[in-house]
Amino acid sequence: MSSTQEANLTELPVKRPREEAVEENGGISVTMEESNGVAAAECISTIIPGWFSEISPMWPGEAHSLKVEKILFQGKSDYQNVIVFQSSTYGKVLVLDGVIQLTERDECAYHEMITHLPLCSIPNPKKVLVIGGGDGGVLREVSRHSSVEKIDICEIDKMVVDVSKQFFPKVAVGYDDPRVTLHIGDGVAFLKAVPDPAVIVDSSDPIGPAQELFEKPFFQSVAKSLRPGGVVCTQAESIWLHMHIIEDIVANCRQIFKGSVNYAWTSVPTYPSGVIGFMLCSTEGPAVDFKHPINPIDADCSHVNTKRPLKFYNSEMHSAAFCLPLFAKRVIESKAN
Amino acid sequence: MSSTQEANLTELPVKRPREEAVEENGGISVTMEESNGVAAAECISTIIPGWFSEISPMWPGEAHSLKVEKILFQGKSDYQNVIVFQSSTYGKVLVLDGVIQLTERDECAYHEMITHLPLCSIPNPKKVLVIGGGDGGVLREVSRHSSVEKIDICEIDKMVVDVSKQFFPKVAVGYDDPRVTLHIGDGVAFLKAVPDPAVIVDSSDPIGPAQELFEKPFFQSVAKSLRPGGVVCTQAESIWLHMHIIEDIVANCRQIFKGSVNYAWTSVPTYPSGVIGFMLCSTEGPAVDFKHPINPIDADCSHVNTKRPLKFYNSEMHSAAFCLPLFAKRVIESKAN
Numbered sequence: 001m002s003s004t005q006e007a008n009l010t011e012l013p014v015k016r017p018r019e020e021a022v023e024e025n026g027g028i029s030v031t032m033e034e035s036n037g038v039a040a041a042e043c044i045s046t047i048i049p050g051w052f053s054e055i056s057p058m059w060p061g062e063a064h065s066l067k068v069e070k071i072l073f074q075g076k077s078d079y080q081n082v083i084v085f086q087s088s089t090y091g092k093v094l095v096l097d098g099v100i101q102l103t104e105r106d107e108c109a110y111h112e113m114i115t116h117l118p119l120c121s122i123p124n125p126k127k128v129l130v131i132g133g134g135d136g137g138v139l140r141e142v143s144r145h146s147s148v149e150k151i152d153i154c155e156i157d158k159m160v161v162d163v164s165k166q167f168f169p170k171v172a173v174g175y176d177d178p179r180v181t182l183h184i185g186d187g188v189a190f191l192k193a194v195p196d197p198a199v200i201v202d203s204s205d206p207i208g209p210a211q212e213l214f215e216k217p218f219f220q221s222v223a224k225s226l227r228p229g230g231v232v233c234t235q236a237e238s239i240w241l242h243m244h245i246i247e248d249i250v251a252n253c254r255q256i257f258k259g260s261v262n263y264a265w266t267s268v269p270t271y272p273s274g275v276i277g278f279m280l281c282s283t284e285g286p287a288v289d290f291k292h293p294i295n296p297i298d299a300d301c302s303h304v305n306t307k308r309p310l311k312f313y314n315s316e317m318h319s320a321a322f323c324l325p326l327f328a329k330r331v332i333e334s335k336a337n
Numbered sequence: 338m339s340s341t342q343e344a345n346l347t348e349l350p351v352k353r354p355r356e357e358a359v360e361e362n363g364g365i366s367v368t369m370e371e372s373n374g375v376a377a378a379e380c381i382s383t384i385i386p387g388w389f390s391e392i393s394p395m396w397p398g399e400a401h402s403l404k405v406e407k408i409l410f411q412g413k414s415d416y417q418n419v420i421v422f423q424s425s426t427y428g429k430v431l432v433l434d435g436v437i438q439l440t441e442r443d444e445c446a447y448h449e450m451i452t453h454l455p456l457c458s459i460p461n462p463k464k465v466l467v468i469g470g471g472d473g474g475v476l477r478e479v480s481r482h483s484s485v486e487k488i489d490i491c492e493i494d495k496m497v498v499d500v501s502k503q504f505f506p507k508v509a510v511g512y513d514d515p516r517v518t519l520h521i522g523d524g525v526a527f528l529k530a531v532p533d534p535a536v537i538v539d540s541s542d543p544i545g546p547a548q549e550l551f552e553k554p555f556f557q558s559v560a561k562s563l564r565p566g567g568v569v570c571t572q573a574e575s576i577w578l579h580m581h582i583i584e585d586i587v588a589n590c591r592q593i594f595k596g597s598v599n600y601a602w603t604s605v606p607t608y609p610s611g612v613i614g615f616m617l618c619s620t621e622g623p624a625v626d627f628k629h630p631i632n633p634i635d636a637d638c639s640h641v642n643t644k645r646p647l648k649f650y651n652s653e654m655h656s657a658a659f660c661l662p663l664f665a666k667r668v669i670e671s672k673a674n
Contacts, residue, residue, distance in 0.1 A: 053402070061404040061426030065390070067397075089398030106577065109662065240443065240606050267604060267612050267662075269577045274611010275604050312662040320657035325446065325604075325649040 052085060052093070054100055058205050059241050059272040064100075066090055066270070072167055077159035079209045084167045090270060092167055094135060096160070097208050103270045107137055107171060112313035113266045113321060114278055115141035118198055118233035119148075120293035120318060121280070125198050126150070129225075131187035132210065132235075133202030134160035139174025142200070144297055144310075152197065154183045154190040156209055170308065188212055191221045199226065201234035206245065214245065216252045219281075223256045228285020232257075233278050239265055239328040240273035249279050250332050257281035262290045263332050264321035266312075278321075291322045389422060389430070391437055395542050396578050396609040401437075403427055403607070409504055414496035416546040421504045427607060429504055431472060433497070434545050440607045444474055444508060449650035450603045450658060451615055452478035455535055455570035456485075457630035457655060458617070462535050463487070466562075468524035469547065469572075470539030471497035476511025479537070481634055481647075489534065491520045491527040493546055507645065525549055528558045536563065538571035543582065551582065553589045556618075560593045565622020569594075570615050576602055576665040577610035586616050587669050594618035599627045600669050601658035603649075615658075628659045 053065040066087040073084040083095040091104025102110070115138050119125050124147040130138050134155030142151050155161055161182065164172040174180065183190055191199070199222050203210035212218055213234065222232045237245050246263065253261045259282030268276050282288035293315050324332060390402040403424040410421040420432040428441025439447070452475050456462050461484040467475050471492030479488050492498055498519065501509040511517065520527055528536070536559050540547035549555055550571065559569045574582050583600065590598045596619030605613045619625035630652050661669060 051400070061424060063388070063402045065400045065402060067399065087398060108664075240604070267577070267602075267610075269610035269612070271611075273604075273606035274608075275606070311664045314663050314666070316660040317662055320660035323653040323657035325654055326651050327445075327648045329651070 052087075052095070054095075054098065054272070056099060056205075056207070056272075058099075058207060062272070064270065064272065066093060066100075066103075073163055075159055075163070077157050079157045080204075082157075082159050082163055084163055093270075094160075094163065094168065096204055099205060100270050101204065102135060102137065102168070102171065104168070104170070106269050108311035109266055109268045110271070110276060111137035111141050111171075112310060113264070113317070114138060114200060114202055114233055114235065116144075116293075116297060116313045117264055117278055117280060117290065117318060117321065118200060118231045119145050120295045120297060120315070121288055121290045122198065122229065122231055123295055125295070127197040128152070129154065129191070129197035129199045131191070131199065131201045131203070131213065132156075133200065134158075135164040135168060136161070136172040136174035138200055138202045139177065139180055140171065141174070143174060143177040143179070145295075147295075148179060151177065151180045152183060152190075153180060154185055154187045156184070156186055158184045188218055188221055191225050197225065198230060199232040201232065203235050205237070214249065216256070219249075219252055219256050223281075223283060226283045228283055229259065229288060230285075231280065231282045231288055231290075233280050236263065236277040236279040238271070238273045238275050239277055239325065240275060243328065243331055246277065246279075246328075247331055253279060253281050258284040260288050260290055262322055263324065263328075264290070265324070265328075266317070266321050291319055293318045389424075389432070391432075391435065391609070393436060393542075393544070393609075395436075395544060399609070401607065401609065403430060403437075403440075410500055412496055412500070414494050416494045416496075417541075419494075419496050419500055421500055430607075431497075431500065431505065433541055436542060437607050438541065439472060439474065439505070439508065441505070441507070443606050445648035446603055446605045447608070447613060448474035448478050448508075449647060450601075450654070451475060451537060451539055451570055451572065453481075453630075453634060453650045454601055454615055454617060454627065454655060454658065455537060455568045456482050457632045457634060457652070458625055458627045459535065459566070459568055460632055462632070464534040465489070466491070466528070466534035466536045468528070468536065468538045468540070468550065469493075470537065471495075472501040472505060473498070473509035473511035475537055475539045476514065476517055477508065478511070480511060480514040480516070482632075484632075485516060488514065488517045489520060489527075490517060491522055491524045493521070493523055495521045525555055525558055528562050534562065535567060536569040538569065540572050542574070551586065553593070556586075556589055556593050560618075560620060563620045565620055566596065566625060567622075568617065568619045568625055568627075570617050573600065573614040573616040575608070575610045575612050576614055576662065577612060580665065580668055583614060583616075583665075584668055590616055590618050595621040597625050597627055599659055600661065600665075601627070602661070603654070603658050628656055630655045 051065045052068050053063045055063045069086040069088050071085045075082045080097045085093050087093050093103045094101045125145055127150045128142050128148055130153040201213055203213045206214040236249055262280045263277055265275050265277040280290045296315050388402045389405050390400045392400045406423040406425050408422045412419045417434045422430050424430050430440045431438045462482055464487045465479050465485055467490040538550055540550045543551040573586055599617045600614055602612050602614040617627045633652050
């Protein structure tokens with residue numbers, strides 16, 4: 001093989017974004033269509049024998065690739081393209097619209113942090129609403145909290161739930177908890193029907209079906225639905241890549257939420273730039289100090305309902321997640337005025 | 338272009354590791370040779386028009402890629418292959434033996450943390466020895482400390498120094514400090530000649546010229562060279578990828594250093610798994626509490642000698658860096674016995 005061919009390959013996803021799906025010699029290349037009014041055509045998901053590469057206008061100029069052992073599932077739901085593959089070193093991988101949502105190797109970091117950051121910050125959480133999170137990983141983590149009596153999950157895309165139950169049993173195990181009720185539908189509409197939960201928003205990026213979950217009206221609906229001292233935790237992108245998005249979210253949340261508004265972040269190797277952030281907010285009422293957890297979960301006993309012990313979260317990591325590098329702290333704290 | 342060609346490209350670096358360097362149609366593919374007795378042939382550095390991909394047996398099954406605007410420098414020193422390219426979104430990038438050493442966009446995280454974690458943990462550091470770190474980034478950070486009277490740097494590869502001065506003036510600015518003396522040579526030998534410094538080991542990975550810097554005799558030499566209460570900080574890989582290496586380093590250091598032995602980590606997007614760790618040790622003598630810095634540097638005034646303010650480090654980030662996820666904490670603390 002000549003280097004000419006090499007050159008063509010790497011430039012393909014950027015230069016020929018609308019190329020039709022091809023399947024030839026075992027190679028598979030999937031091209032996005034318009035979804036939710038967003039031009040998603042440039043979000044290319046390319047699976048070729050050997051490697052999956054994640055390329056998106058959300059992180060221009062870089063791509064993370066995983067070696068593929070076997071493609072296990074490919075489908076197109078009403079909302080997005082869904083792919084599951086066995087990687088050679090990260091276990092099974094779930095990909096939506098060309099973007100890695102979880103790998104078996106590092107999903108612990110994301111699911112444990114997005115769940116326990118809010119739930120360990122309030123005394124005795126009773127009701128929890130999960131928006132998105134169809135894979136069940138957040139449910140698995142919520143179920144470690146014995147005070148919780150009711151867990152509702154509202155996922156817009158049933159294919160995500162089905163695929164997770166089939167291919168990711170250690171993640172979808174969250175659905176086995178009898179406190180869980182699954183609703184397939186729009187999280188924004190559902191929010192209005194369920195009063196006073198703690199809310200966890202486990203969404204994909206703001207390009208695609210999750211776009212609405214990053215906008216002001218959504219945060220206003222969440223704020224209305226929370227009881228006094230209620231909390232919400234939303235997936236809030238990367239400080240290295242998306243400070244402009246984070247800046248807007250923080251500004252909106254400071255207007256809308258009259259309690260605490262804090263940004264936290266953690267390490268997830270297979271997410272772009274290797275980190276993901278969380279926006280944590282509380283309403284007026286009993287004060288919530290997100291940085292100092294008051295409702296610890298016991299690492300040794302917390303696996304009773306979930307079949308595996310915690311891997312990532314502990315109280316130290318909880319507090320550390322709110323410590324921000326100078327460049328991010330300057331921007332986020334400037335929004336406090 | 339057919340998908341057959343795509344397939345060939347992505348498999349190339351793994352399946353044909355010893356292919357000769359080719360330059361054709363603007364494409365460049367560089368193949369390692371044996372270096373330092375280590376079979377480095379599998380560490381392939383492939384630069385093709387459009388993208389640079391980082392593939393190594395140190396992180397099998399995954400690769401991070403950056404879009405290349407222009408290749409600025411390619412050379413082969415006595416120790417390693419050296420490449421500098423202009424990336425489309427991470428600024429200029431320095432690559433040694435196929436592995437990204439720094440990018441202009443995120444070098445702040447690595448250089449600020451590896452330097453200020455040790456130097457902010459001791460009162461009034463006077464002498465500092467940097468081993469490796471030929472790019473000058475650690476020097477730039479050390480020079481923020483006004484108590485420091487003498488800074489020695491021992492870099493084995495003069496080409497790294499020259500290339501940094503030519504292409505990374507904001508990093509190599511560290512050499513402008515009149516307190517700095519550059520020694521080109523073996524850090525291990527040099528250590529024996531310079532008594533009682535604080536030591537910062539800014540090395541590449543343990544495959545290649547830096548291998549010795551991860552082994553027990555090196556840590557023994559460092560321990561001997563330190564004054565009572567002296568400190569060392571070494572680059573110590575990723576908790577997500579290299580727990581086996583970290584486990585060995587921690588076990589060795591607990592045997593050798595009679596003061597504090599702590600592991601810290603931070604986010605660096607362009608390093609594999611998005612994180613890098615640091616081993617921090619002190620000798621017998623005045624106790625050093627690495628987790629609680631006693632020698633803060635002022636973010637606003639610290640740019641006097643270095644032309645830019647801090648971007649990443651602050652005292653909160655310092656303490657947070659020692660908080661470890663459960664899976665890493667279990668392994669690292671088990672070595673305390």
